[in-house]
Amino acid sequence: MTPETEIEFEELRPLLFSIAYRILGSVSEAEDAVQETWIRLEGTSTEPESLKAYLSTVVTRISLDVLRSARVRRETYVGPWFPEPLPTDTHIDEPVDIYASPEKATELADSVSMAALLLLERLSPLERAVFVLREVFHFGFADIAKAVDRSEAACRQLASRARRHMDEGKPRFEADRRKRAELSDRFFEALRDGDLDQLQALLAADVETVNDGGGVAGGVGGRFGAEKAARILIAAVPPLLAIGARLEQRELNGEPGAILRDADGAILGTWTLDILDGQIQRIRSVTNPEKLGHLGPVADLKDVVRRRNRHRRGQ
The missing domain is CATH 1.20.140.160 (PhyR, sigma-like (SL) domain)
Structure with missing residues (x-):
């Protein structure tokens, strides 16, 4: 050679x-x-x-x-x-001409979205x-x-x-990436603040939350509706943040999302948001530790959840 x-x-x-x-x-x-x-x-x-x-x-x-x-x-x-989450904001393993034009960038980003990969x-x-x-x-x-x-x-x-x-079965997305980013920012801000009303306003009436935990970590989610989904999110996430966890907003698979890390920076899971018509239609999360190792050290989600629950009880 x-x-x-x-x-x-x-x-x-x-x-x-x-x-x-x-x-x-x-x-x-x-x-x-x-x-x-x-x-x-x-x-x-x-x-x-x-x-x-x-x-x-x-x-x-x-x-x-x-x-x-x-x-x-x-x-x-x-x-x-779900496919293994792929960072697409700073990920180097994409063709060098991925951003040769806005149209090409959008086409490639859409083809690697969770929805498109699931359709494949x-x-x-x-x-x-x-x-x-x-x-x-x-x-x-x-x-x-x-x-x-x-x-x-x-x-x-x-x-x-x-x-x-x-x-x-072609998935529909909000075409304007700026609008998607803005709505994502508002969602994660409301989640960090524990703002139930603001969170509910951002969710579609029939919003779906789905988690890939591989039967190891986390539940499977469901179609709860905006009010119940918002209450579940508020009950689950702010208490995690109170014991040192943090939400690191990232673009994953061409979609707005976040990596959830524990107090030491180890990875608890990832989220991606399907956004259309100014609302979040679907929240996909991955907590299966076997699908997170390429992103960095993986945390013990069960242990972190136990500590969160003790904190909520004031123990």
């Missing part, structure tokens, strides 16, 4: 990660897929004619193999399943890979056919079928 090839691989690494993450919905598995792609590149005796096409093919095939086995594991997953879960592995390569990264069908080892005609059919399924 030449030094030039090594440099080009590093330049393409963000693209490879982005392909793998959208296929797998897992940061750790996507990073492993990219590393395995590097190992295979090291092991090849010939210089590919197009390194981008070669590496994209390799990482797609590795991701497909991983996804097929992951599907089996997800069938026995306890509670709601409905597709077959092949449909998912073809959709990601074609609709998100605009690969030609000749390259896609090589990547998934199917004919171009078959890939066109897979792309059409996948696009139809995605369009049928």
Whole structure:
């Protein structure tokens, strides 16, 4: 392998990660897929004619193999399943041209949202890979056919079928990122202040709160309505903040959200907000510790909750 090839691989690494993450919905598995792609590149005796096409093919095939086995594991997953949260405000593993234009930035951000990734879960592995390569990264069908080892005609059919399924369930978002950020700021401010009325006013009447705890940490949530959801949030979060926890507002998966940390900075969970028509329609949280390790040290949520409850009782 030449030094030039090594440099080009590093330049393409963000693209490879982005392909793998959208296929797998897992940061750790996507990073492993990219590393395995590097190992295979090291092991090849010939210089590919197009390194981008070669590496994209390799990482797609590795991701497909991983996804097929992951599907089996997800069938026995306890509670709601969400992708591993991905910071998109400062995350370096996105293509360098992600912000080449506002339109492209929005397109890429929407394709990595929790809602979009959950919609991708409905597709077959092949449909998912073809959709990601074609609709998100605009690969030609000749390259896609090589990547998934199917004919171009078959890939066109897979792309059409996948696009139809995605369009049928396409999530709707507040298009104005500034408005989303402003409403998110007001939500987290009301939560920190324990302002029940303000919090309720920001929630849609049929707001849904859903948590991925993997049966290990936290409940599963539900569709409670604005008043009950606001009361649950006020009962749960401000007492955590009173014992030193903090909400670190971040953009996660292209959406406004936050990382909840304990007093030592370890991670308790993440939140993302689905915003439309000036209200929060859905709050998604992830507290499964197995899905948080890529963000930093993970806290013991059960222990923190016990300490919160003792604090509330004045003990």
